[in-house]
Amino acid sequence: MAAKSSEQAQSSASSILKEVDFAWDEPPPYELHSSGTILASSSALKVDGTLDIDFASSAPEELDKSLPSYPTATAEPAPVPLRPCPLLNIVIQVVGSRGDVQPFIALGTALHRYGHRVRLATHDVFADFVRRAGLGFYPIGGDPEELMSYMVRNPGLLPSLDSLRGGDIPRKRHMIHEMLQGCWDACISPDPVSQGPFIANAIIANPPSFAHVHCGQALGIPVHMMFTMPWTATRAFPHPLANVKAQSVSKSTANYLSYGIVDLMTWQGLGDVINGWRVKDLKLDPVPASMGPDIVSTLEIPYTYCWSPTLVAKPQDWGSNIDVCGFFMREEPVYTPPEDLASFLRAGQVPVYVGFGSIVLEDARKMTEVIMQACKSAQVRVIISRGWSKLGGNDANTNDIFYLGDCPHEWLFRQVSAVVHHGGAGTTACGLYNARPTVIVPFFGDNGAGPMPIPHKNLNSQNLASAIEFCLTPQAQQAARAIADQMHREHGVDTAVQSFHRHLGIPEIACDVLPQYAADWVCRSKRSKGLIKLSHAALKVLVAEKELKISDVTPYRPKEYYTDVKRWDPLTASASSTLGIMTDFTSALGGTLIDPYKEYKKVRTNGNDGGSASLAAAGAVGKGFASMGTGLTRGTLVDMPLALTEGLRNAPKVYGDDVKDHGKVTDWKSGGTVAVKNFGTGFYEAITDIVTKPYAGAKEEGTLGFVKGIGKGSMNMVMKPGSAMFGLLAYPAQGIYESMKDHKKKPVRYKVEAGKLASFERYSLSRPDMSTSQIVATFESI
Known part of the structure; x- marks a missing residue:
């Protein structure tokens, strides 16, 4: 099925090229059901927007074996000193709230201190915040306040029923498209203020920015992912946005599979937007459906997670391309508190802090009342951060309550006894770094250390008061101090810079x-x-x-x-290619029948006369027929021969043989070169394998190996000459097609x-x- 989906997506390029006009208002399915003996799964959204995933298996042992094996444990080699990294133009792409942006300001400052030129590409509202840190800024659009409001109503980043009715889907998809284009512009556009030229040499990004790998592919530059939450599949814990249930499936296996389900459902909602943007603006082919959801892992993009390994150690099944480095702590800014805040701090017992930062609450007044009653019950004074929700409204300060505007946490948290917040990575890190016990009120997947988190929908004055009282106990204070002592020995930002440099491939850049x-x-x-x-x-x-x-x-x-489709055997390769051609043709045929009406209606809606509308409709008919011809021509001359060639060439992998790599086909010249190499190697090995395979098998396994060798040699006598013959047509045709694609990329180049x-x-x-x-x-x- 994966191969079919891949071919279907890739062969739909002409359809997307023909019409990049997304169905903004149509909600994606956002549900998934599959059945099978080894694994049956279902996932769907609850009314509140959380994602429930159910797994079941009749063969759990086979399912466990199908997961990737743990990385081989090897002795740590002696550290090899890295060559100094050359100075680069680095774009850091960040989508999210102020709490998401702040850790990357700390990272950007460390990279700038090294000597790199750093541009932080994020939402327009953070321009001053970024520039005050001495970093370059590029606006990518998108409204973080609307994004945070959406995420509170939809904790799994997927739309609840209320959101579907409220029109959130088209707004979110429009916003994502705007931010994708903004991230791309940030890689190639001059500075918005100085107009100084800028072309990125490397990209650092958080996963919700979505543009990262695609910009890296268009520019041919390294990409490095960094994030505050686990986004890479592991057996150690489930995806932070998933509620997992499992029947006859081990917890570790269910944890691992949850990441793929969340990725797949996210791709259901945004895949067409991302692919349309790739085709229209980056001049790249659409990402195949089998690769789209998991493209970061498939391409083995390095990851650095910025949480303390003291709190959550690196899972054993994460490879060497993944690092856990510690929290990104920025240098404490110079800050003098206003007199009213300083007076409040002097006037009584040390207060607790309560704030939800960039979270936009549905009922800020009710939340304020819960906080006030809880603090009264716990007999504590409180500093309440108004945040984007404007907690407290226009209420005045009292002897026990102080409503706070903007204030650096690095200074503030040294003035309080405990912190209550939404669990953002930056706030959590700052609280623990300053040895302050923490109460987490998660809104959409953030996690922290401290008492048991209280989901915001379950928060009331009683459980909040109990949590605050626990934070003030000697054992909680002592535990927070122990964590802080360990964190002070970590240097998260510096370690992250080293991780970034180590994974770059310095000789190549x-x-x-x-x-x-x-x-x-x-x-x-x-x-x-x-x-x-x-x-x-x-x-x-x-x-x-x-x-x-x-x-x-x-x-x-x-x-x-490279996002090419992988073809492993001739049968599935040919079948998937045929399906792709049929899908492409059917899509073009449907467009020929439907698009003229859509064009006619669009032109008339804009106030034009019937003649103009008829001309537009006729143009749509012509495009439809051209698209059908393009799809059939490419399918019969390129896709089908190439699928059969590659399927025959790769078939020996099924029974454990190595397959030679003749290089990538990038233009008509390389297409001819690969065809010649494949032809010569195919016929030579087909003749020699009938002798060498049985001999090698006998040396290794005796009589049984000899028999296996005869089988392999016999199969190769069919597969390799077949690939050699079909390749004489397929690879040159692919080369010509790549040259044509290359011509389309010229505007980007x-x-x-x-x-x-x-x-x-x-x-x-x-x-x-x-x-x-x-x-x-x-x-x-x-």
Whole structure:
């Protein structure tokens, strides 16, 4: 089924290219049911918006074995000193509240201190917050207040019934599309204030930004994910947004599977928006349906989680591309409290703090009354942060209650005895770092340390008072101090910078002539005919010395991400290709019948006359027929032969044989090269395998191995020549198709090249680390 979905999604490119006009108002299904002996599952939304997932299995042992194995335990090698990372243009893409943005300001500050140029791309309302920290800012749109309000009403990030009736779906999908485009613009657009050119060399992102991998694929640059909550499948705990139930399925297996279900249902709601944006704005093919939900893990994008390993250790089944580094603590800002706050703190016992930050509550007055009654019952004074919900309204301060506006938590939490909040990572970290016991009132999946969390829907004055009283006990204070002592030994931000550098692949991103600079250009070596990576600094000298002209270089792409469909055997490959062609043709045929009416109605709605509407309808008919022809032509000349070729080529993997990689087909030249290599290798190995396979099998397993070898050799005599023959048509056709696609990408490449040229022209090498003669000599020696 995965292969069919993949082909169906990929072959629908022409449909999406034809009409990128999303069904904004149509709610996605947001439910999933599957049945089978090994695994049966169902997931659906409850009325309150939470996601319930049920798993059942008649063969739980087989199900356990089907999960990826734990990483092999090996002795830790001696640490190898990293080469210094070249200085980069880094975009940090963050979607969320102020609490989501603040940890990345701490990270951005550390990266800037290292020497990188850092641009934080997030919502417009955080512009001053980011710029005050000395970082570059780029607005991506989206309303974080509306986003937080949506998430409170829909704790699983998926829409409740009330949200469906209230029109949240089209607003959310429009907002996501706006933010996707904003994240892309942040990678390639000049600074909004100085108009200085900027082209990203690397991307750091949190998962809800959604644009990360796609921007990285369009630019050919490394991507690194960072987040405050677990978003990578693990057996250790379930997805933070899922309520999991399991019958005859181990808890660890159910935990692991919950991540895939949440990813899949999220993709149900946003996949068409993301793919439409990829096609229209990035000029990339749609992501296949089998890859879309889990694209970050499939492409093995490195992850750094910014929570304290003291609180939650790295799970055993997370690989070496995943790090847990500690909370991102920013340096305490200089702050002088206003006199009314200072007077309140001096006037009595140490207060507790209650605040829900960027959360938008449905009934702020009721929440205020609950807080006031709880604090009265617990006999404590309280500082209430008004936040986005304006807790307290216009109420005045009293001797026991102080309503607070904006105030840095780093200073404030040292003035209170305990903190009550929504469980945001930054607030949790700051409270625990300052040894303050914490009461968590989670709103949509945040988790923290302290007494048992109280979901906001269950919060009342009694249970809140009990939680506050517990926080003031000596054992709670002592436990908080122990955690704080451990956290003070961690350096989360610095560890995260090291993690980012370690996963970059420094040799791939560094200039070959001046390795302390990032490579932005590539040219062909006159001496070795290989490729030479060049920075702006090196190119500036080489152009001045007439060693190179600007026309000799092209923008460098240090990291490629491939989202091609994987075909494992000829039967399923051919079937999925056929299904894809039929789906593409049917979609185009449906468009030919329906789109003319939609175009006619749209034009008439805009106030135009019937003649203009008829012309628009006729144009839609022409597009429909063109789309049918394109789909059939590509399907018969490219998809079908390629699916059969790749299926036959990869078939030996099914019985444990290695398959040679002949390289990627990127244009018509490489298509011909791969076809020749596949033809020669296929026939040669088909002839020799009938002898070498039985011999190798006999040496390894005796008579049984000899018999197995005969079977493998016999199968290869069919599979490999078949792939060789079909490949003579398939790979050149694929190469021509890739060249045509490459032509469509030119608008994106022109933007990138223009940005790099503008950066090059403004670049000033005032104090080169090498003399001009050394730079030239190094270049000529490569």
